[in-house]
Amino acid sequence: MRCSKAQKLISASLDGELDEARERAARAHLAECRTCQCFAADLPRCTAALNRMTVPDVRPGFTGRMMARIPENKTVRGRWRDWLDALQPVPAGLGALALCCGVLLASLMNGQNRPTDSEPLTPGQSLYAGCFDPLPDDSVGARYVALVRQGGE
Numbered sequence: 001m002r003c004s005k006a007q008k009l010i011s012a013s014l015d016g017e018l019d020e021a022r023e024r025a026a027r028a029h030l031a032e033c034r035t036c037q038c039f040a041a042d043l044p045r046c047t048a049a050l051n052r053m054t055v056p057d058v059r060p061g062f063t064g065r066m067m068a069r070i071p072e073n074k075t076v077r078g079r080w081r082d083w084l085d086a087l088q089p090v091p092a093g094l095g096a097l098a099l100c101c102g103v104l105l106a107s108l109m110n111g112q113n114r115p116t117d118s119e120p121l122t123p124g125q126s127l128y129a130g131c132f133d134p135l136p137d138d139s140v141g142a143r144y145v146a147l148v149r150q151g152g153e
């Protein structure tokens with residue numbers, strides 16, 4: 001057992017907080033370790049010195065004022081949570097920006113070249129398949145291109 005753990009057990013033993021198994025483990029370590037023997041010898045004197053100290057009288061509100069002056073010690077998780085809380089408006093803003101860009105692009109692409117309902121689509125206004133590899137004759141893409149070509153003629 002390490003001394004740090006043994007010293008916690010020794011302190012708890014002095015206060016009567018240990019069960020039998022942990023009490024035996026603390027005593028076994030204490031029998032072999034000179035450092036912990038010195039620690040155990042000093043504990044009653046420390047306790048007695050603390051018991052002799054008087055608690056000073058404080059003005060009302062002292063605790064609240066002191067607590068307000070102590071800086072908040074945040075954990076890493078707390079810092080991440082603060083950072084994420086600060087970024088909450090960002091997704092909504094990005095969504096609105098994307099929507100505006102989409103509307104702008106749609107209006108630019110369909111603005112002047114948009115055919116009326118009575119005009120048939122030409123192959124240039126529909127899917128341009130000339131940039132792709134030749135399609136197999138029995139594929140859906142080949143059937144679509146054939147239909148587009150028939151409509152444009």
